[in-house]
Amino acid sequence: xxxxxxxIAGRPDDDIIGSAQRGASTAPQWLDFPGCxxxxxxxxxxxxxxxxxxxxxxxxxxxxxGAGRGILTRTTGAGQMTAIAVRESVAVGGSVRCGERPxxxxxxxxxxxxxxxxxxxxxxxxxTDALGTAIVSVxxxxxxxxxxxxxxxxxxxxxxxxxxxxxxxxxxVVHALFGERGIALDPAxxxxxxxxxxxxARMDADLAYPWSIDELARNAGLSRRSFNQKFQMAxxxxxxxxLRARRLDAARDLLIHQRLSVTEAAFxxxxxxxxxxxxAFRRHxxxxxxxxx
Numbered sequence: 247x248x249x250x251x252x253x254i255a256g257r258p259d260d261d262i263i264g265s266a267q268r269g270a271s272t273a274p275q276w277l278d279f280p281g282c283x284x285x286x287x288x289x290x291x292x293x294x295x296x297x298x299x300x301x302x303x304x305x306x307x308x309x310x311x312g313a314g315r316g317i318l319t320r321t322t323g324a325g326q327m328t329a330i331a332v333r334e335s336v337a338v339g340g341s342v343r344c345g346e347r348p349x350x351x352x353x354x355x356x357x358x359x360x361x362x363x364x365x366x367x368x369x370x371x372x373x374t375d376a377l378g379t380a381i382v383s384v385x386x387x388x389x390x391x392x393x394x395x396x397x398x399x400x401x402x403x404x405x406x407x408x409x410x411x412x413x414x415x416x417x418x419v420v421h422a423l424f425g426e427r428g429i430a431l432d433p434a435x436x437x438x439x440x441x442x443x444x445x446x447a448r449m450d451a452d453l454a455y456p457w458s459i460d461e462l463a464r465n466a467g468l469s470r471r472s473f474n475q476k477f478q479m480a481x482x483x484x485x486x487x488x489l490r491a492r493r494l495d496a497a498r499d500l501l502i503h504q505r506l507s508v509t510e511a512a513f514x515x516x517x518x519x520x521x522x523x524x525x526a527f528r529r530h531x532x533x534x535x536x537x538x539x
Contacts, residue, residue: 281358363443501538
């Protein structure tokens with residue numbers, strides 16, 4: 247994600263896509279959850295030099311009146327929220343600096359969108375397959391305005407600030423894709439779905455990691471018991487059963503397509519003891535892993 251962050255935050259002599267609000271207390275920040283760059287300001291392109299915008303979702307919430315034009319900025323009044331989806335890398339130019347109103351911006355790269363399981367929702371913003379960018383600008387609800395205001399000026403300090411920013415950013419993403427388009431929205435339920443999907447995506451991305459229920463529950467912002475219940479309800483099986491099945495499916499693919507040994511395949515998917523792997527494999531598929539070689 248470093249390249250995406252550098253593109254948004256800017257480096258010396260680079261074109262800057264994200265413009266931090268003048269007087270803001272912090273520079274652009276990367277939030278591990280939901281996986282986005284956060285700025286106090288709006289997204290714009292340098293008026294004098296073109297820049298390349300990577301695929302992703304760019305959300306701006308204006309807290310006061312002002313104006314700006316360009317591919318990554320649109321004229322918006324107080325309390326406006328603009329979501330800009332970019333399907334393919336696109337050159338940006340001809341934008342002008344926005345007014346000095348307070349605003350916050352969130353930029354999610356495509357990898358974060360996919361990791362959250364929101365690819366279909368982002369694609370739904372495009373009216374046709376021919377469009378490279380899609381722009382939706384709406385009046386932000388009082389809830390979104392309150393979230394953005396607290397992100398712009400957090401009421402807490404220290405580690406609590408990062409927690410607040412992450413939680414509010416995730417909820418604003420949910421509102422941008424669902425609630426602000428007229429879809430009935432339960433913010434708590436939809437945020438919970440996004441968090442569960444994020445945890446599931448983390449397991450899928452690193453099957454060899456020694457995941458524990460406690461760690462997965464922390465990542466989802468839930469207690470151990472609540473996480474087990476909600477994961478079961480969402481996906482029809484417990485997180486441990488899901489992880490075991492994914493590991494064994496991946497191991498079978500390694501045995502068949504990469505011709506790895508049983509021991510190598512076991513280690514690749516997180517089993518420290520090949521004997522335990524062989525037992526789990528036999529229970530899952532009904533035959534021993536050696537039959538795949």
